[in-house]
Amino acid sequence: xxxxxxxxxxxxxxxxxxxxxxxxxxxxxxxxxxxxxxxxxxxxxxxxxxxxxxxxxxxxxxxxxxxxxxxxxxxxxxxxxxxxxxxxxx
Amino acid sequence: xxxxxxxxxxxxxxxxxxxxxxxxxxxxxxxxxxxxxxxxxxxxxxxxxxxxxxxxxxxxxxxxxxxxxxxxxxxxxxxxxxxxxxxxxxxxxxxxxxxxxxxxxxxxxxxxxxxxxxxxxxxxxxxxxxxxxxxxxxxxxxxxxxxxxxxxxxxxxxxxxxxxxxxxxxxxxxxxxxxxxxxxxxxxxxxxxxxxxxxxxxxxxxxxxxxxxxxxxxxxxxxxxxxxxxxxxxxxxxxxxxxxxxxxxxxxxxxxxxxxxxxxxxxxxxxxxxxxxxxxxxxxxxxxxxxxxxxxxxxxxxxxxxxxxxxxxxxxxxxxxxxxxxxxxxxxxxxxxxxxxxxxxxxxxxxxxxxxxxxxxxxxxxxxxxxxxxxxxxxxxxxx
Numbered sequence: 001x002x003x004x005x006x007x008x009x010x011x012x013x014x015x016x017x018x019x020x021x022x023x024x025x026x027x028x029x030x031x032x033x034x035x036x037x038x039x040x041x042x043x044x045x046x047x048x049x050x051x052x053x054x055x056x057x058x059x060x061x062x063x064x065x066x067x068x069x070x071x072x073x074x075x076x077x078x079x080x081x082x083x084x085x086x087x088x089x090x
Numbered sequence: 091x092x093x094x095x096x097x098x099x100x101x102x103x104x105x106x107x108x109x110x111x112x113x114x115x116x117x118x119x120x121x122x123x124x125x126x127x128x129x130x131x132x133x134x135x136x137x138x139x140x141x142x143x144x145x146x147x148x149x150x151x152x153x154x155x156x157x158x159x160x161x162x163x164x165x166x167x168x169x170x171x172x173x174x175x176x177x178x179x180x181x182x183x184x185x186x187x188x189x190x191x192x193x194x195x196x197x198x199x200x201x202x203x204x205x206x207x208x209x210x211x212x213x214x215x216x217x218x219x220x221x222x223x224x225x226x227x228x229x230x231x232x233x234x235x236x237x238x239x240x241x242x243x244x245x246x247x248x249x250x251x252x253x254x255x256x257x258x259x260x261x262x263x264x265x266x267x268x269x270x271x272x273x274x275x276x277x278x279x280x281x282x283x284x285x286x287x288x289x290x291x292x293x294x295x296x297x298x299x300x301x302x303x304x305x306x307x308x309x310x311x312x313x314x315x316x317x318x319x320x321x322x323x324x325x326x327x328x329x330x331x332x333x334x335x336x337x338x339x340x341x342x343x344x345x346x347x348x349x350x351x352x353x354x355x356x357x358x359x360x361x362x363x364x365x366x367x368x369x370x371x372x373x374x375x376x377x378x379x380x381x382x383x384x385x386x387x388x389x390x391x392x393x394x395x396x397x398x399x400x401x402x403x404x405x406x407x408x409x410x411x412x413x414x415x416x417x418x419x420x421x422x423x424x425x426x427x428x429x430x431x432x433x434x435x436x437x438x439x440x441x442x443x444x445x446x447x448x449x450x451x452x453x454x455x456x457x458x459x460x461x462x463x464x465x466x467x468x469x470x471x472x473x474x
Contacts, residue, residue: 008358008393009386018432044386055382062439082439084428086378087355087362088337089390090244090330 002030002075005082013040027060028071030081045083057084099172100184104193107159107186117151117158120190121171126163130190130202140167143174154180161186161193205229210302214256227416228256232302234415235259237324239312239340241288242266243390244330244354246278247404252411253296253303260296261306261324264288275397312336317343326414328407329353332389334381341366341374345449346457352410352422354403357388359396359431361403364422364441365410368450371423376444376451396431403429 004020014020015038022037024030031052035042047053058065059082065073075081102110110116111134120127120135127137136150140162151158158180162168165187172185186193194200206214206225210232217223217231234257238245241264249260268279268291276288283291289307296305308320312331321327321343329351331337337353344351345368353374354363366373381387406427413419428437445451 008360009382009388018430055378055380055386057378059439062437064440064442067442082437084362084426084439085382085386086334086337087357087360088332088334088381088387089355089357089393089395090240090242090332 001077002079002081004030004034005080007083007085009085009087010041010044010083013044014038024075026069026071026075027058027065027073027081030075031058031071031083055085057086058082059084099169099176101165101169101187102159102184103187104196104198107161107184107193108196108198110157110159115157117153117156119147119150119158119160119168119171119175121160121162121167130194130200130205132161132190132193133199133201135161135201138171140171143171144178147175147178151175151180154178155182158183159186160184162189164189164191201229206232210256213300213302217255222418223416227418230415230417231256231412232258234326235261235324236326236328236411236415237261237263237321238328238330239263239336240330240332241276241278241292242272242330242332243275243356243395243400244404244407245328246276246292247401248328248330248408248411249292249296250278250299251405251408253300253305255408255412256300256302257411257415258302259304259306259324261308261320262289262292263308263310263312263320264292265309265311271391275395275400277401312339314339318347321347321349324349326411327351328411330404330407334387337374338381342449344368345373350414352407352414354407356395356399356403357390358393359399361399361429361431362426363403363406363410363429364426365414367414367421367423372441372443373447373450375449376447377426377441379444379447399429399431402431 001021001023004022006014006018020034022030022033024033031045045056052071060068060073061080118132118135120131120137121140123139138146138150160168160171168185172183175183214228217228218225236252236257238249241262253260266288268283268286268288270284272279278295279291287309289309293305293307296303317339327344327349329337329340348368350367352365410421413421424441426439426441448454
């Protein structure tokens, strides 16, 4: 199981949960498991082609998955997947 | 004999020395005692007191063929030192006639270590006691020019603490007026100032806190047509903007002008901060290539924000600014720091330079000087 951290802007779609525990062998599977559990998150994370939306940053632990293997980045037991969209509030 | 030697030494006037120093490639030697040097010296002047000249000059001026200008208080000690240097084999030595006294009479600048008044020495004593800051560091702060984008949630605490710290010039960009709903977090404003422009309200608070600070009010909205002029006056920029168009515009302009930006944002119970130093680390677009759509980019006015988030993240910004000004510590370059207030948890994420970044990447187009101020229309480019 991996821990997915939910940013404030997606918490309405996870029933207010800030963290969700889901299984999956890579980042893509973990995020798909999240959208299966909370379908309202899907269109905000993924584009129509199934790619991660460009404005959503996803980190495996402290590293951006864009510099790893993207959605194919392997996830180990106990890893943390952080979803981090840009925020503009000042 | 003495007059004969005196004729052999080249004497130059202070203004001539200033011109040479401006032109570069000059070794500048201050041949006075340490306490005189402490009080005031020329920028880049290397202290080599007369008594230790023979022993210490090699370290201060290793190249004997380099142009070397020697000065003292009034020109006597430097003349003798110049003779000594020529005897030691220095080939191109001049003594500055009239010394630092003549230099200052001409209105030329000095680094005045005790350029601080008695009141300032008292006010900043808890800074100057820190070896990492000292008098020199405090003078750097007093000479620093910092521009704050937004005098709201983040800008309020940042401006207060930078002002208290003695940042000499604080520019404030905001076109809003103080509203009652701001006062739960924007601690630089107060109830009496409701309806007053934020830049003016902030200036009044800062002036009451620290008269050393020169507050420059930019009571306007930053746009693609005024941003280059605005930024070019300042050393460090603090991004506390409340909308994406301004954040992307600021990034693109600051990269072009090579100005460091300390960027933070807050929403509900969460905050994030990073420091973008162009070409040394990633830029805002390396981190966030495109802004989110409007429904994923709520503002504090729509979603709410815990008041202390502004203070927490604003002061982390002030901390970054002081480190950049002082040149100490490790700024948040290439690091994104997240703070979650409910769990009181800090998380640090790595931010890499994006090789495909359209603004700071290796393939980013060169921007000619004439195009520097031209940016796309950011209002249309993304919804705030």
